[in-house]
Structure formats: C-alpha cells, structure tokens
Amino acid sequence: ECHRRGIAVILDVVYNHGTGQHPFYRMYNTDNGGYGGKATTNSPFFNEEARHSYSVFNDFNHQKQGVKEYVKRTTQYLIEEYKIDGFRWDLTKGFTQNCLNDEGCTNNLQTDRIEVLKEYADYQWEIDPDFYVIFEHLGSNTEETEWVNYKLIDGKGIMLWGNQHGSYTNATIGNNANGASNFDWISYKNRGWTVPANVSYMESHDEERQMYSALTQGNSNTSYNIKNTSTALDRMELSGAFYFTIPGPKMIWQFGELGYDISINENGRTGNKPLPWGSGNLGYYEDVERQKLLKSTEAIINLRTGNSEAFRNGNFSTNLSGATRSIVMQSASFDMVVLGNFGMETESINPQ
Numbered sequence: 001e002c003h004r005r006g007i008a009v010i011l012d013v014v015y016n017h018g019t020g021q022h023p024f025y026r027m028y029n030t031d032n033g034g035y036g037g038k039a040t041t042n043s044p045f046f047n048e049e050a051r052h053s054y055s056v057f058n059d060f061n062h063q064k065q066g067v068k069e070y071v072k073r074t075t076q077y078l079i080e081e082y083k084i085d086g087f088r089w090d091l092t093k094g095f096t097q098n099c100l101n102d103e104g105c106t107n108n109l110q111t112d113r114i115e116v117l118k119e120y121a122d123y124q125w126e127i128d129p130d131f132y133v134i135f136e137h138l139g140s141n142t143e144e145t146e147w148v149n150y151k152l153i154d155g156k157g158i159m160l161w162g163n164q165h166g167s168y169t170n171a172t173i174g175n176n177a178n179g180a181s182n183f184d185w186i187s188y189k190n191r192g193w194t195v196p197a198n199v200s201y202m203e204s205h206d207e208e209r210q211m212y213s214a215l216t217q218g219n220s221n222t223s224y225n226i227k228n229t230s231t232a233l234d235r236m237e238l239s240g241a242f243y244f245t246i247p248g249p250k251m252i253w254q255f256g257e258l259g260y261d262i263s264i265n266e267n268g269r270t271g272n273k274p275l276p277w278g279s280g281n282l283g284y285y286e287d288v289e290r291q292k293l294l295k296s297t298e299a300i301i302n303l304r305t306g307n308s309e310a311f312r313n314g315n316f317s318t319n320l321s322g323a324t325r326s327i328v329m330q331s332a333s334f335d336m337v338v339l340g341n342f343g344m345e346t347e348s349i350n351p352q
Contacts, residue, residue, distance in 0.1 A: 003083065008085040008086065008132070009082075009083075009084055009085050009086075010084070010085060010086040010087065010088055010132055010134065011078065011084050011086070011087055011088070012087075012088045012090060013075070013078075013087045013088070013089055013090065014090040014091070015060060015062075015071055015089065015090070015095075015120075016056070016059070016060060016090055016091040016092070016094040016095060017050075017055065017056050017057040017058055017059055017060060017091070017094070018045075018046070018057060018058050018060065019035075019057045019058070020034070020035030020036060020057065020058065021035055022058070024043075024045040024046070024066075024070070025039060025043075025045070025046055025058050028040045028042060028043035028044070028045070028046070029043070038058070039058060043061075044064055044065075044066040044067075045060060045061065045064060045066055045067050045070070046058045046059060046060060046061060047059045047060075047061045047097075049100060050094070050100075051094075051096060051097045051098065051099055051100050052093065052094040052096055052099045052100075052106045053099065053101070053102065053103040053105075053106040053107075054091060054093060054094055054106065055094070056091070059094065061097060062095050062097075062113070062116045063097055063112065063116070068116070068119070071120055071123070072120075072123050075087065075120070075123055075124055075127075076123070076127055079124065079127045079128055079131065080127060085128075085131065085132055086131055086132025086133065086134060087124065087131075087132070087133065087134065088134040088135075088136060088161070088199075089117075089120075089133075089134065089135050089136060090136050091136060092113065092117055092135040092136060092137045093106060093107070093113075093137055093138065093139050094106070095112075095113035095116055095117055096110040096112050096113040097112055098110050098112060107139060107140065108140065108143075109139075109140060109142055109143045109146075110143075114143065114146060117135070117147075117158075118150055121133045121150065121151075121156075121158055125151075125156060129156075132159065133156075133158045133159065134158070134159040134160070134161065134199055135147060135158055135159070135160055135161065136161040137160055137161065138161060138163055141191055141192070144160050144191075145191070145192060145193065147160060147197075148160065148193050148195065148197040152194075152195065157195060157197060158197070159197045159198070159199050159249070160197060160198055160199065161198075161199055161201075162185070162186070162198035162199055162200035162201065162248075163201065163204070163207075164183055164185065164186050164200050164201060164202055164243075165201065165202060165203060165204065165207040165208075165210075166180075167180070167181055167182055167183035167185070167186075168181075168183055168202040168210065168239050168243065169202070169207075169208070169210050169213050171183065171239055171242075171342045172210050172213070172214050172218075172226075172232075172235045172236060172238075172239045173213055173214050173217050173218045173219060173226055173235070174218060174219035174226050174235070174342070174343070174344050175217075175219065176321075176322065176323060176342060176343065179321060181321070181342060182320065182321035183242070183320050183321075184318070184320050184321065185198075186198075186200055186243070186246050186248075186320065187246055187247075187248075187318050187320070188247070188248055189316075189318075190318075196247050196248030196249065197248075198248055198249075199248075199249045199250075199251065200243075200248060200249065200250055200251070201250070201251040201252075201253065202239065202243060202253075202256070203252075203253035203256050204251070204253050205253070207253075207264065208263065208264050208265075209256075209260055209261060209262065209263060209264060210236060210239070210256070211232060211233070211236060211256075211259040211260060211261040212260075212261045212262065212263045212264075214226050214227070214232035214235055214236070215227055215229065215232055215261055218231075218232060218235070219344055220344075221344055221345075224344055224345075229289065230289050232259070232261075233259050233289045233290060233292070233293050236259050236293055237292070237293050237296045237297075238340050238341075238342065240293075240296065240297055240300060241296075241300060241338055241340060242320070242325060242327065242338060242340055244297070244300045244301055244304055245300060245303070245304070245327055245329075245336065245338050246316075246318065246327060247311050247312065247314075247316060252297075255276055255284070257293065257294050257297040257298075258276055258284045258285075258290050258293065258294055259284075259290055259293050260276075260284075262274060262282075303336075307331075307333065307334040307336075309331065309333060309334075310329060310331035310333060310334035310336075311329075313331065314329050314330060314331030314334065315329070315330050315331065316328060316329040316330070322342075322343075323341060323342055323343030323344075323345075323347050324339070324340070324341055324342075324343070324347045324348075324349040325339075325340050325342060326338060326339050326340075326349065326351070326352075328352065337351050337352075339351055
C-alpha cells in the first residue's frame with residue numbers, strides 16, 4: 001500500500017545486540033536457558049563481554065559464521081517477503097571485536113567492522129540493487145567517508161545517520177558561544193563528500209525536544225525572551241528554514257512541525273506522551289502561532305519538492321555559524337537566498 005502511494009519503507013534493524021529472550025542467546029548462556037547470566041565461551045553467536053563501549057543487552061560477534069548467516073537470511077527474508085526498500089542499521093559502531101572497554105578504540109576506524117559491514121551491504125544489494133543502506137554510526141568522518149564512497153561509482157554508496165540535534169538546539173535557544181550552534185556538518189560538502197549521504201535530523205527518539213529546550217533554557221535580554229512561547233516558535237521556524245533548504249535527506253520527529261514541547265523524559269523515555277489530537281488534546285491545531293510554524297514547514301518542504309532538480313544538482317554555498325547566517329543556491333531554473341538572525345540583538349547582513 002505504501003508503494004502504491006509512492007512511499008518507500010525503511011526498517012530500523014538491530015543486529016548489534018540481542019536481548020536475553022533471543023533464542024540464540026538462551027541456547028548458550030550461563031543461566032541454563034533463562035534470560036539472565038551471560039553468553040558462554042562456546043556460543044556461536046554472542047560475546048561473553050561486549051567488544052565495544054556502547055553495549056546494550058548481549059553483543060553479537062560478527063566474525064562468527066553463524067552470525068553472518070543469521071544476518072544474511074533475515075535481511076534476505078525481509079527484502080523478498082515484505083518488499084522493504086531499505087534498512088537503517090542500529091549502532092554499527094559496535095560491529096567490531098577490537099575494543100573491549102575502550103571508548104577511544106570504539107570511536108576510531110576499525111577495519112574488521114568495515115569489512116563485515118561492507119559484506120552485509122553487498123548481501124542487500126545482491127537481492128535489490130537499489131536498496132537503501134543506512135548506518136547509525138555517528139563515528140569519525142574518515143570512517144563514514146569510506147562508507148559513503150563504497151561502490152558509489154556503481155550508483156550505490158552507504159548513507160549515514162546525521163545527528164544535528166546539539167547544534168540546532170543551541171541555535172534555537174540562542175546559545176552561539178564557542179561554536180556551540182555551528183551546524184556546518186549539515187552540509188555534505190563540508191564533510192568532503194560528493195553526494196548528500198547524511199540522513200540528518202534536529203530531533204529524534206534519543207534527543208530532547210527543541211521546543212522544550214527553548215522554553216526551559218532559552219536565552220533572554222531586556223527586550224527579547226526565547227522562553228516566551230511565541231518567540232520560541234519563531235526560533236523553531238528560523239531553524240527549520242536553515243534545515244530543510246540545505247540539500248540532502250531530512251527527518252522530522254513526530255509533531256516537530258507543531259513545536260511539540262513535552263519533554264522526552266515525561267512519563268519515562270519510552271512512556272506515552274500526550275497527542276495534539278483526540279483525547280488529551282494539547283490544542284495545537286487551534287493555536288495560531290503553532291499553525292504558523294506548521295504552514296512555514298509545509299511551504300519550505302513544498303519549495304524543495306517543487307524544485308527538486310535544483311536541490312539535487314544546484315550549486316550552493318553556506319554560512320552556518322555566528323549570529324547572522326545565509327544559504328545561497330543557484331541553478332538554471334531556480335535561485336534561492338536564505339537569511340537568518342540567530343542572535344539576541346538586531347543585526348545587519350549583506351544578502352549578496
């Protein structure tokens with residue numbers, strides 16, 4: 001049904017680790033098949049101890065043939081049976097065997113995980129040559145550049161999760177000190193890439209809401225207060241203008257287009273949060289200021305999709321730090337200048 005409507009389906013897959021309930025873990029553990037304990041030394045699937053610094057549950061050993069077969073068979077099934085269009089691979093930084101209790105090692109380039117992850121990417125492309133392969137790596141630019149360029153000459157290449165939460169949140173709340181709000185990394189050009197392979201986001205399931213941060217941490221002076229709801233929504237609109245207009249794939253976390261302001265930690269990180277519609281209505285759809293943000297977001301996205309050729313192939317330059325910022329795009333069919341003031345005072349800028 002999604003395909004009929006022109007929508008691709010990308011599935012978040014977790015192959016870095018398995019829970020205590022995982023049958024492969026229960027067959028080889030010190031808890032006599034229960035959910036606790038740890039993997040035994042003869043486990044053909046799991047490490048006794050995680051070999052990286054970001055462990056969750058039980059750590060798969062991706063040098064084991066059994067694990068490779070498990071990954072190959074399950075990914076093949078999902079692609080062939082469910083016609084999935086792409087995978088977002090969770091925590092690929094943990095696919096190494098080299099970094100027991102060593103965060104510096106985990107964050108540095110590791111050839112064993114590069115080799116096995118390329119092998120996994122090839123599995124997927126064997127089944128579907130146009131399959132989207134996306135890694136949540138959040139590692140060094142050196143290693144991520146290697147992913148981006150892998151089989152790029154063949155029209156493939158691997159895409160990377162692009163966490164821009166910190167810089168965009170600091171820009172929104174007016175914290176421009178010491179480069180805290182510099183979001184140069186949102187542009188693939190600034191990473192030395194030839195293609196927009198960074199799947200970028202300002203908010204996610206792992207990050208605090210920008211609007212909540214603006215209302216609780218926003219800067220102020222005698223005439224301007226970001227903690228004011230109307231001003232905070234204006235700052236959200238400003239950040240959006242400097243987010244969607246930069247070429248490359250973008251994600252919106254649910255209701256970000258309305259300035260959702262309930263903390264990620266309300267009722268627990270994964271607990272239910274109130275919705276803008278139905279029971280527990282937050283009143284967002286009757287709020288004129290929130291509708292302004294919604295319509296602005298809609299208009300900017302329509303600007304992108306209506307000029308897709310320019311956003312794919314146009315020449316653009318950016319100035320993405322300091323109080324005054326700009327984006328300039330030029331193409332045969334479409335020219336664009338975006339100007340913004342992320343400071344706390346009135347500023348002047350030359351739009352050139």
